[in-house]
Amino acid sequence: MSAAGSSGPEAGRALVTAVMGAMREEVARLETALEGASEERQGPFRWLRGRLEGAEVLLAECGIGKVNAAALTQALLAAGARRLVFTGVAGAVDPALRVGDVVVSRDAVQHDVDVTGLGYALGEVPGTGTAWDADPALVAAARAAAAELPGVKVLVGRVASGDTFVADAATTERLRRDFDAACTEMEGAAVAQVCHRWGVPFVIVRSVSDSADHDAEVSFRAFTEVAAANADRVVRGLLRRLG
Ligand code: ADE
Numbered sequence: 001m002s003a004a005g006s007s008g009p010e011a012g013r014a015l016v017t018a019v020m021g022a023m024r025e026e027v028a029r030l031e032t033a034l035e036g037a038s039e040e041r042q043g044p045f046r047w048l049r050g051r052l053e054g055a056e057v058l059l060a061e062c063g064i065g066k067v068n069a070a071a072l073t074q075a076l077l078a079a080g081a082r083r084l085v086f087t088g089v090a091g092a093v094d095p096a097l098r099v100g101d102v103v104v105s106r107d108a109v110q111h112d113v114d115v116t117g118l119g120y121a122l123g124e125v126p127g128t129g130t131a132w133d134a135d136p137a138l139v140a141a142a143r144a145a146a147a148e149l150p151g152v153k154v155l156v157g158r159v160a161s162g163d164t165f166v167a168d169a170a171t172t173e174r175l176r177r178d179f180d181a182a183c184t185e186m187e188g189a190a191v192a193q194v195c196h197r198w199g200v201p202f203v204i205v206r207s208v209s210d211s212a213d214h215d216a217e218v219s220f221r222a223f224t225e226v227a228a229a230n231a232d233r234v235v236r237g238l239l240r241r242l243g
Contacts, residue, residue, distance in 0.1 A: 014056040017242070018047075018081035019235060020072060022187050025224050026088040027061045029232045034059060045075045053239035062187065065163050066110065069187035073194040083138065084202040086191050087235045089220070089227040090183035091166050091212030093175045094155060098208065099223045100230050101153040102146040103182045105134040105204035108189035111175055112162035122178055125193065131158065132192035135201030138238070142205050145237025149230060152207075157182025159204050161189035167216035175212075184212055205238070207231040 021027040030052060031037070037050035040058075047060035058081050062072035073084065090103060097103070109123045109131045116122055124130040139156060146154040160181035166172060175181040188204040195202040207227035210219035 015082050016056050016058060016080050017239065018058045018060065018073070018076040018084040019052070020060050020062055020069070020076070020084065020086050020191065021088045021228075022062055022064050022069065023088065023224075024061060025228045026231070027059060029229060030059055030087070030235065033236070040079065042075050042079065045072055047076065047079070053236050055239040055242055057239070065186050066161060066190035070190040070194050073191045077194070077198055077200060082200060083135070084191060084195055084200060085138065085235055085238060086188055086202065086204045087228075087231045088185065088187070088206055089209035089224050089231065090159070090185040090206035091172070091210050091216055092208045093160065093172050093181040093183050093212060094157065097153065097155065097183065099210070099219065100227055101155070101208045102149065102230060102234055103159065103206045103208070104139055104142040104146060104154065104156045104234075105159045105188060105192070106139065106156050107131040107133045108159040108161060108192040108204060109179050109181070110162060110189045110193075111160040111179055111181070111184065112164060128193060129196065132189065132196040134192070134203045138201055138203035141241040142203050142234055142238045144241060146205075146234045148237060149233060152230060155182050159188040159206065160184045161186060165216070165220075166212040167214065169213045172212040183208065203238070205231050205234045207234075
């Protein structure tokens with residue numbers, strides 16, 4: 001049975017949802033809203049357990065990058081998380097996206113994985129897959145929550161992750177051409193890969209802080225708070241809908 005199974009010894013117990021972000025700005029508002037928060041630690045990892053919008057959650061900041069994200073995901077699953085929501089900001093790849101707009105993951109790929117020299121597809125992790133699908137019910141709930149934000153465009157699309165802050169138009173165009181990406185960031189696909197291996201449903205909710213072009217650094221610094229606030233609103237609406 002998958003870790004997400006609903007029969008067996010865990011039947012009837014609250015489904016614990018892990019909510020993760022990479023940076024302080026991406027989880028701080030949610031921490032403030034957490035009810036009955038208590039801190040838990042496991043080796044180098046730390047998270048808060050509490051209730052958010054009626055859901056039992058483990059809320060954690062993983063740090064930037066795929067390895068940080070994968071490692072904390074594993075720890076949160078071991079601590080009992082049975083679904084995972086990743087929140088934060090992203091660089092736009094779809095040219096229709098503007099600062100503050102929201103991308104809900106249809107699936108996620110690692111744009112910096114390249115084993116094509118051995119005959120694998122670009123982005124394919126040999127033996128593990130290329131793109132990992134987000135959970136349709138979580139996607140639908142996130143999309144509905146995002147639709148409540150006034151003046152915000154919502155795309156359900158591909159999240160392209162890599163250990164790179166993308167800040168040039170040529171790379172962004174490549175991510176669009178090679179991966180049909182909607183946005184780029186540095187953690188989501190690592191979380192997706194770990195969740196996929198455990199059979200745990202996930203969704204990534206990202207709000208645009210920049211256009212991953214030559215202005216990306218300035219835009220990221222100026223708009224991360226605004227964009228992260230939008231992503232947080234979507235996560236809270238999503239948790240409310242999960243009941
Ligand atoms: N997160 C926010 N903007 C980003 C960018 N341009 N590249 C990678 N991760 C990001």
